[in-house]
Amino acid sequence: MCGIVGLFLKDRALEPQLGALLTDMLVTMTDRGPDSAGIAIYSGAADGLGKITLQSPQPGEDFRDLDADLHAALGQPVALRVKDTHAVIELPQDQIEAARSALAHLRPRAKVMSVGDSIEIFKEVGLPREVAARFDLARMGGTHGVGHTRMATESAVTTLGAHPFSTGPDQCLVHNGSLSNHNNVRRELIRAGMRFETENDTEVAAAFLTHRLQQGASLGEALEATLSELDGFFTFVVGTRDGFGVVRDPIACKPAVMAETEAYVAFGSEYRALAGLPGIEAARVWEPEPATVYFWER
Amino acid sequence: MQSYDLAEGSLRALNQALHDLKGLTNMTDWEVLNPRGAHAIAAGLDAPVTVHVRGSTGYYCAGMNKQATVHIHGSAGPGVAENMMSGTVIVEGDASQYAGATGRGGLLVIKGNASSRCGISMKGIDIVVHGNIGHMSAFMAQSGNLVVLGDAGEALGDSLYEARIFVRGSVKSLGADCIEKEMRPEHLALLEELLRRGLADHKARPEEFRRYGSARRLYNFSIDNASSY
Numbered sequence: 001m002c003g004i005v006g007l008f009l010k011d012r013a014l015e016p017q018l019g020a021l022l023t024d025m026l027v028t029m030t031d032r033g034p035d036s037a038g039i040a041i042y043s044g045a046a047d048g049l050g051k052i053t054l055q056s057p058q059p060g061e062d063f064r065d066l067d068a069d070l071h072a073a074l075g076q077p078v079a080l081r082v083k084d085t086h087a088v089i090e091l092p093q094d095q096i097e098a099a100r101s102a103l104a105h106l107r108p109r110a111k112v113m114s115v116g117d118s119i120e121i122f123k124e125v126g127l128p129r130e131v132a133a134r135f136d137l138a139r140m141g142g143t144h145g146v147g148h149t150r151m152a153t154e155s156a157v158t159t160l161g162a163h164p165f166s167t168g169p170d171q172c173l174v175h176n177g178s179l180s181n182h183n184n185v186r187r188e189l190i191r192a193g194m195r196f197e198t199e200n201d202t203e204v205a206a207a208f209l210t211h212r213l214q215q216g217a218s219l220g221e222a223l224e225a226t227l228s229e230l231d232g233f234f235t236f237v238v239g240t241r242d243g244f245g246v247v248r249d250p251i252a253c254k255p256a257v258m259a260e261t262e263a264y265v266a267f268g269s270e271y272r273a274l275a276g277l278p279g280i281e282a283a284r285v286w287e288p289e290p291a292t293v294y295f296w297e298r
Numbered sequence: 299m300q301s302y303d304l305a306e307g308s309l310r311a312l313n314q315a316l317h318d319l320k321g322l323t324n325m326t327d328w329e330v331l332n333p334r335g336a337h338a339i340a341a342g343l344d345a346p347v348t349v350h351v352r353g354s355t356g357y358y359c360a361g362m363n364k365q366a367t368v369h370i371h372g373s374a375g376p377g378v379a380e381n382m383m384s385g386t387v388i389v390e391g392d393a394s395q396y397a398g399a400t401g402r403g404g405l406l407v408i409k410g411n412a413s414s415r416c417g418i419s420m421k422g423i424d425i426v427v428h429g430n431i432g433h434m435s436a437f438m439a440q441s442g443n444l445v446v447l448g449d450a451g452e453a454l455g456d457s458l459y460e461a462r463i464f465v466r467g468s469v470k471s472l473g474a475d476c477i478e479k480e481m482r483p484e485h486l487a488l489l490e491e492l493l494r495r496g497l498a499d500h501k502a503r504p505e506e507f508r509r510y511g512s513a514r515r516l517y518n519f520s521i522d523n524a525s526s527y
Contacts, residue, residue, distance in 0.1 A: 257394070270375060271335035271354050271355075272334060272356055273335075275335050287413050290414065
């Protein structure tokens with residue numbers, strides 16, 4: 001199973017409500033995935049600033065004085081926002097790589113969930129309602145976001161095995177399904193220089209897209225390539241800094257429904273996830289076609 | 299009319315009330331408000347009643363239906379009217395995957411489009427789709443009729459047994475052992491009746507359709523294959 005939700009706002013007036021809308025959508029998908037939940041939210045950053053989202057199994061220890069330690073390492077001040085087991089570091093964009101290197105020494109236990117201009121990722125083991133509350137997701141604003149409720153099949157129920165996966169700047173991917181050739185694709189991607197944090201099949205799909213994008217493919221082309229290169233069941237929803245995409249495998253067993261109005265484009269594994277959105281009664285609601293790439297950009 | 303609001307009462311209580319109608323005849327007209335994509339609405343009915351669902355439904359609406367008429371005034375999620383035995387299910391909007399799957403009798407009318415695997419393994423149900431159907435529809439369909447006013451997706455009627463398929467538009471591809479067959483007068487008469495019952499006789503004429511069925515090469519025992527068994 002697993003549940004996916006996604007919301008891409010066209011009407012800027014809705015941006016302050018993004019987290020609240022996505023949280024409601026996520027919670028309706030609890031019985032598709034009660035193991036763990038996660039959300040990637042694109043909330044922007046001030047000009048010239050970027051963000052790193054970190055996760056730690058021992059946040060009290062790892063996040064204490066982290067801003068001061070990074071300031072010392074980089075020679076520049078950074079802002080630190082701690083949310084439960086995650087922390088968001090805001091810093092000048094040109095310091096992101098230096099900060100990642102420094103973090104590997106300063107806080108070896110902490111994992112980087114995402115980096116980019118706009119993206120923040122929060123994910124944990126537990127019921128979606130509890131996960132959303134721990135990170136106070138309902139109070140977050142932003143332009144677009146994707147969420148996932150997980151019923152694990154291919155790897156263990158852990159924080160790092162939860163979705164979304166982010167393998168490139170401002171990129172994220174969530175998945176309903178299971179891939180059967182992920183070990184092979186992972187080996188090929190490792191040879192091509194990609195790094196992996198888990199044994200999870202979905203991380204391979206995310207890294208596959210990142211690798212294609214690095215090679216110069218457009219997001220549409222990279223999504224198209226999943227249809228020939230990835231074997232298995234999948235409905236993918238991906239996010240980039242400015243966009244939101246959907247692709248389903250040619251057999252399309254994994255459910256998907258979309259809705260579009262003047263104000264938004266929304267994705268749900270089931271219509272239930274969309275039923276609470278404003279103006280849904282008048283929305284265009286449809287099932288995305290198999291083996292067809294859909295993409296929206298602002 | 300009995301009106302039940304799913305925003306106030308539970309789905310379980312609704313379905314229990316509908317199941318309790320067996321044998322009763324004085325509450326034959328029902329309305330369900332605020333379905334909001336809930337699963338298994340009005341599944342397992344066995345009484346000659348009519349249930350109007352005012353909105354879109356989730357998985358398995360009107361599954362296993364006997365006798366009842368379930369009218370969905372919205373779109374239906376996966377498995378609408380799955381394993382229907384008798385009665386009528388009408389979907390005003392679109393239907394998701396495997397609509398009418400394994401249905402043994404009754405009539406399913408979809409006024410919009412149906413997605414993949416419509417009528418998979420159907421065993422006697424009649425399905426009339428006013429729009430298009432997706433891939434792998436009527437896979438291993440055994441008996442009954444599938445009528446499509448629009449187009450059919452890939453692999454129509456793969457591994458078909460004795461169900462009849464009528465398509466007015468294009469067929470992207472036929473599945474293994476599914477072939478086009480001659481439309482004889484008895485088929486035109488049958489189709490006329492199906493279009494009338496399927497509320498589509500004002501939209502299409504029987505002469506506009508092509509008939510597809512089993513070539514009977516896949517499921518029949520062939521003496522040439524005896525050594526394989």
